[in-house]
Amino acid sequence: MTPDALTGWDEETTAEAYAAFARAWPMYGDTSHDLARRAGLVDGRLVVDLCGGTGVTAGAILERVPAHARVLSLDNAAAMQRIGRRTLRDPRLSWVTASAETLAAHVPARGVDAVVCNSGLWKTDVPAVAAAVRRVLRPGGRFVFNIGGGFAGLTDPNVSAGRAGPSLDALIHQIAARDHGYSPSPRTGSGPKLPLATVTRHLSEAGLTVTGTVVKDQLTTVAERKAWLSIPVFARPDGDFTHAQRMRMLEEASARTDPDATTVTRWLVVTAQRRAKAR
Numbered sequence: 712m713t714p715d716a717l718t719g720w721d722e723e724t725t726a727e728a729y730a731a732f733a734r735a736w737p738m739y740g741d742t743s744h745d746l747a748r749r750a751g752l753v754d755g756r757l758v759v760d761l762c763g764g765t766g767v768t769a770g771a772i773l774e775r776v777p778a779h780a781r782v783l784s785l786d787n788a789a790a791m792q793r794i795g796r797r798t799l800r801d802p803r804l805s806w807v808t809a810s811a812e813t814l815a816a817h818v819p820a821r822g823v824d825a826v827v828c829n830s831g832l833w834k835t836d837v838p839a840v841a842a843a844v845r846r847v848l849r850p851g852g853r854f855v856f857n858i859g860g861g862f863a864g865l866t867d868p869n870v871s872a873g874r875a876g877p878s879l880d881a882l883i884h885q886i887a888a889r890d891h892g893y894s895p896s897p898r899t900g901s902g903p904k905l906p907l908a909t910v911t912r913h914l915s916e917a918g919l920t921v922t923g924t925v926v927k928d929q930l931t932t933v934a935e936r937k938a939w940l941s942i943p944v945f946a947r948p949d950g951d952f953t954h955a956q957r958m959r960m961l962e963e964a965s966a967r968t969d970p971d972a973t974t975v976t977r978w979l980v981v982t983a984q985r986r987a988k989a990r
């Protein structure tokens with residue numbers, strides 16, 4: 712278990728919990744629609760939903776592409792895709808269970824109009840994914856993705872806004888320290904994992920040019936944050952706890968907060984384009 716949820720996606724319980732969260736709360740639907748809109752899909756013939764999970768983003772893409780288009784949703788977690796295959800039936804959509812880094816093995820070179828990746832890129836080997844995306848995109852095709860604010864090194868808006876009281880996450884850590892002697896595991900390396908300068912360099916080295924960036928703030932409630940923290944891959948704290956222990960700490964922490972209080976989730980949204988020729 713890691714704070715950035717690199718593993719654990721190919722588990723039935725996580726996949727079901729994720730799908731239930733995405734149905735009940737707007738977070739992934741909203742971010743998926745935002746990316747699909749930026750991808751400019753009205754003329755799309757073949758569009759890839761990268762790290763597509765249960766198909767939330769594929770659903771947003773399907774709403775925008777023409778009737779004759781094809782959408783391919785690729786993810787390496789079969790458990791996530793099983794839910795998508797069951798719930799999202801559209802003749803234009805196909806599913807590929809494979810890692811994002813191997814994308815180029817599944818679609819024709821220069822055959823893709825856009826690649827959209829919601830809430831997934833920082834979990835991958837970014838230079839390898841950028842190279843694969845560049846191979847499959849047609850010249851001028853777009854690669855649109857987001858990066859969670861913490862991973863992009865953006866300031867935490869909840870801190871700068873001087874929030875009243877500690878966050879749900881902070882309370883969980885306090886409870887874990889009190890009851891289990893928990894202390895956060897030291898982060899390997901220092902600084903954020905994927906700031907804009909780093910992702911721009913990886914894209915550029917692959918032959919992709921950043922054409923737009925925007926910081927998006929998503930207003931959510933503490934109740935939504937609690938529901939998100941109940942998904943096994945996202946549950947806090949890290950370290951050697953059972954899911955039941957984590958859920959007990961979450962319950963106690965949330966009892967000390969107002970479920971209707973708002974909190975901000977911040978994203979870095981990036982649009983890149985395949986250059987006509989690699990440098």
Ligand SMILES: C[S@@+](CC[C@H](N)C(=O)[O-])C[C@H]1O[C@@H](n2cnc3c(N)ncnc32)[C@H](O)[C@@H]1O
Pocket residue numbers: 717720721733739743761762763764765766767768785786787788791809810811812828829830831834835836
């Ligand atoms: C937070 S979910 C996002 C799913 C979907 N894009 C959405 O908006 O609902 C992250 C997904 O990334 C997938 N993932 C993580 N690393 C991956 C990799 N290297 N290759 C393919 N998929 C990966 C996980 O299996 C998971 O389904």
